Amino acid sequence: MPLLEVKNARLYYQTTKGILRALDGVSFELGEGETLAIVGETGSGKSTLAKLITRVWERNVALVDGEVYLENEEILHMPEERFRKEIRWRKVAMVPQASMNALNPVITIGEQMVEPLVLQGVPKQEAVRLAADSLESVGLPRDILSRYPHQLSGGMKQRVVIAMAIMVRPKLLILDEPTSALDVMTQANIMNLLKELKNRLKLSYIFITHDLALASELADSVAVMYAGKIVEIGSADDVYTAPAHPYAQGLMSSMPTLRTDKALSYIPGEVPSLIDPPRGCRFHPRCPYFSKEPGLRGLCDAEEPPQAEISPWAHRRHLAACWLYGYKSSRS
Template structure:
């Protein structure tokens, strides 16, 4: 019997209000994340990944509006929480690792002050006690405690990213959202950060929603993967199944666009065209203008995400 989900996102819908009318950025997205699980949410830039993350955390501000769906965390409805309830909920139950560590950190506060801030705000401890906990968190992410007095500009990109992770873990939440945590880092540092995250997850047992545009980053890191295209889920599967037998043509295109270091050498295949203008998305399947396997039904009927293999769902008329 499968464990009860820690996080359950049900038919989430987010619209942006524009002068020409509402634009649907996230369209009826649903997924569950079990305790200790890592779900990779992947897709091209502009697919709605970060909007999903911000909606789950209730951090969206106008013109973005959540117009439908539910977000349940351990049975609690996050979307119905008051601001006071949210302040107690965020960082203690769920925390967000922002996309750019340089802009996420305050340039005029020391690293120690920024880690200590949520500890003081939520736990009501003294500054000295919070600094002790901040030092322990730095050790946890392999940064020397002497860096407590440093400012963000005095750290490398990889160290800044570790600091952002330490801040997210300040209150030991059971669930982390990581929004492209290795953006702008070189590949060696990317690998170090991913290994650090994997080690921390194994030691502390938290769940992760890992957002990325690069499937190669989460190939061995995620338990399951969900593919997002133009605001809609195209495919969800166990990570090993998605890489060995991708069903949706969009997923196949994503996997064909990056090299494999283990398999035979092959010519890389890009995906033709561009993602649709969300102000005027195409009828039917949103991927059909770019799909090499599209047929007449794809142009008129919106495919439904359904099970096409054990624990493998796809939104495609081919199945």
């Protein structure tokens, strides 16, 4: 049984120009103690997926649909009061994008860490102990509790936010660009910390990033998102070494490697508008195969592609939503 199962999740927003389909029919599973890296261009829906799971979407939401199961319990449509008391931070926690800016500059670290616990009914003395223990678990001294954010380096602030997220030992930790704006050495230290916490606390991660090389450090599985959809998902080995979807192939071709000499390429065009996305496959206007496969005309630009099985014999299923495989398999 998977720890987390997302089924046909949708999250739309109302804008002045129309309905924006930020997340449009996303499904995946995450096992206990595993890491799923979610990669893709800016605007592909990665952070929106995190907001859906943690239920912290913006006020102009127009549609929330689908199912999200955590330990076989549906949480997307759970009453908000129960979700706040039983799920958020206790079972699912999140390190937000630009998390260093999430700390209040005029309140001590201790006050910021202790307050959420006290509001949940934890006695203050116990909450202080939990906060101090959590700081030590990420390699920071207990006296950090008395300091203000401006007294800490960028790496220390990042560790504080991670400590806040794991204070009550959640099952699932969602990391949204956790190392952005950090220098390379600090990034490496944070990644090593995340690996150590995963092994010691048996955490499951959803690791959201646009940095493919960074994702490979933690990922057991990789989901590639494009224009609000998952276009490919499979084990990290499969997706990195043998990407199937043309968009995933383009991403991997644009990533330099240290041990091989290869010509770098790029993906032409721009991410489409999610207010008026292309019909059929949303990647087809940028796809290099669209004009090369005559049988794909009338499919790629008209019908949404199915999730095709790329390697059914693999330990983790390797799926790609592309008519290049769906068309051929339907006629084999």
